[in-house]
Amino acid sequence: MTRADWVLLLALLVGLPWLYLQVWSSAPGQQLAILTAEGPPRILPLYPDQEVRIAGALGDSVIRIEQGRARFIASACSNKVCIQRGWIDASGESSACLPNRVSIQVLGRDARYDAVNF
Amino acid sequence: MTRALLAGLLLLALAGCERAPEVHQHAFFALGTLVEVSVADPDPQRASRAAEAVEGIFREDHQLWHAWHPGPLLDLNRALAAGRGARPHPSIHYLLERAAPLAERSGYRFDPAVGGLVRLWGFHADTPPEGPPPGAAALRDWREHKPSLADLYWDEDQVFSRNPALQLDFGAFAKGYAVDQAIARLRALGIENAIVNAGGDLRAIGRRADRPWRIGIRHPRAPEVLASIAIEGDESLFTSGDYERYFEHEGRRYHHILDPFSGQPATGTTSVTVLHTDATTADAAATALFVAGPEHWQEVARSMGLRHVLLIDAAGVAHLSPAMAERIHFETDPPPPLRLSEPLP
Numbered sequence: 001m002t003r004a005d006w007v008l009l010l011a012l013l014v015g016l017p018w019l020y021l022q023v024w025s026s027a028p029g030q031q032l033a034i035l036t037a038e039g040p041p042r043i044l045p046l047y048p049d050q051e052v053r054i055a056g057a058l059g060d061s062v063i064r065i066e067q068g069r070a071r072f073i074a075s076a077c078s079n080k081v082c083i084q085r086g087w088i089d090a091s092g093e094s095s096a097c098l099p100n101r102v103s104i105q106v107l108g109r110d111a112r113y114d115a116v117n118f
Numbered sequence: 119m120t121r122a123l124l125a126g127l128l129l130l131a132l133a134g135c136e137r138a139p140e141v142h143q144h145a146f147f148a149l150g151t152l153v154e155v156s157v158a159d160p161d162p163q164r165a166s167r168a169a170e171a172v173e174g175i176f177r178e179d180h181q182l183w184h185a186w187h188p189g190p191l192l193d194l195n196r197a198l199a200a201g202r203g204a205r206p207h208p209s210i211h212y213l214l215e216r217a218a219p220l221a222e223r224s225g226y227r228f229d230p231a232v233g234g235l236v237r238l239w240g241f242h243a244d245t246p247p248e249g250p251p252p253g254a255a256a257l258r259d260w261r262e263h264k265p266s267l268a269d270l271y272w273d274e275d276q277v278f279s280r281n282p283a284l285q286l287d288f289g290a291f292a293k294g295y296a297v298d299q300a301i302a303r304l305r306a307l308g309i310e311n312a313i314v315n316a317g318g319d320l321r322a323i324g325r326r327a328d329r330p331w332r333i334g335i336r337h338p339r340a341p342e343v344l345a346s347i348a349i350e351g352d353e354s355l356f357t358s359g360d361y362e363r364y365f366e367h368e369g370r371r372y373h374h375i376l377d378p379f380s381g382q383p384a385t386g387t388t389s390v391t392v393l394h395t396d397a398t399t400a401d402a403a404a405t406a407l408f409v410a411g412p413e414h415w416q417e418v419a420r421s422m423g424l425r426h427v428l429l430i431d432a433a434g435v436a437h438l439s440p441a442m443a444e445r446i447h448f449e450t451d452p453p454p455p456l457r458l459s460e461p462l463p
Binding site for chain 1: 120141145146147151152154156165202244245246314315317318319320322326331332333334335336339343346355359361362365391399400
């Protein structure tokens with residue numbers, strides 16, 4: 001071991017934890033992506049609470065954001081499958097109103113599932 | 119010893135620099151559903167271009183194969199109804215070539231010749247039908263004419279129908295074929311790790327950098343994930359469920375997976391999940407096994423060359439092939455009652 005080796009060893013011991021913290025723990029705050037048939041998705045924070053009215057293919061869909069979760073509370077469709085789906089909060093979870101072509105998805109760093117089959 | 123420690127720490131330092139590649143996500147509406155493309159690639163620009171190319175494929179297919187909007191399929195159906203021959207659009211020609219052996223091997227439980235029946239039930243509309251269901255006379259009429267893909271014949275590049283009631287509808291496997299096209303395009307663009315998910319039916323290739331792709335299978339009766347499966351390499355996972363498109367009339371639910379023989383929504387099953395290499399086969403098979411039901415799904419699975427099948431029956435029992443049992447992990451506590459089938463070859 002030369003003197004340079006010892007300097008390198010010291011630098012690694014101090015620097016490694018810092019490097020891992022910097023690179024791996026940069027999880028962004030959770031967000032909601034709202035997709036419609038037209039245009040790019042709209043990204044909203046899941047805080048603070050709010051209600052958003054989105055124009056869809058048939059009419060308006062209303063999405064409520066509350067305490068870090070989101071759901072459809074009204075939609076211009078007949079089945080209301082989107083409203084029955086209830087709250088979504090986990091990263092990667094989504095809820096869609098297909099007739100009205102409006103979909104919402106929770107964005108986050110590590111989703112439990114990369115895709116959901118249904 | 120100290121040198122080995124130093125080398126190890128250096129390796130860790132290098133690993134610390136390598137952030138797992140971001141998965142590029144792109145979503146859009148096409149073929150009556152939400153399509154999501156996930157691409158794991160070190161080059162974000164290539165990932166984004168590739169995902170947009172997939173959107174282009176789906177948009178084109180949407181227009182070419184639409185069963186009730188003006189386009190090549192509607193033109194072909196008009197010609198067949200009038201007893202004329204027609205030269206189908208090349209992509210429809212190819213769909214027909216792929217559909218014929220799948221329909222035959224499914225015992226015509228999967229049959230794209232059911233367009234007339236789908237329309238009769240009101241599912242040829244941009245919004246779900248409100249009922250009422252078709253009357254007994256209309257359904258009897260359907261069963262008497264009972265068109266099937268076997269009624270089509272070719273004279274060079276022109277297709278004719280022996281049965282004027284035959285109307286084509288590719289709803290039961292167009293998504294599968296589009297997903298296969300999309301994966302082929304992604305590969306041609308140099309993408310090796312991706313998922314193309316068309317309304318919950320998907321094909322996944324490669325892996326998500328640090329681990330295999332994790333896919334959840336939605337519970338047919340609750341807003342939760344019933345089971346999960348890890349995919350690495352190249353596999354398609356397709357589910358047909360009675361909860362996807364349906365209407366309720368006088369307290370009864372009528373769903374969109376129609377049994378071509380009875381003319382009614384198929385009974386006895388709530389969902390079927392098929393894992394198979396190509397998405398086109400998986401899509402057609404999920405429909406065929408749903409129609410076959412808990413009593414007959416195994417014979418249809420054998421005839422269609424499937425090994426991995428999960429069927430949830432109307433009582434909530436999970437019927438599964440041994441190969442599927444090895445791959446699937448139930449996420450509910452307790453898991454559903456399980457019934458293991460004989461091995462599928």
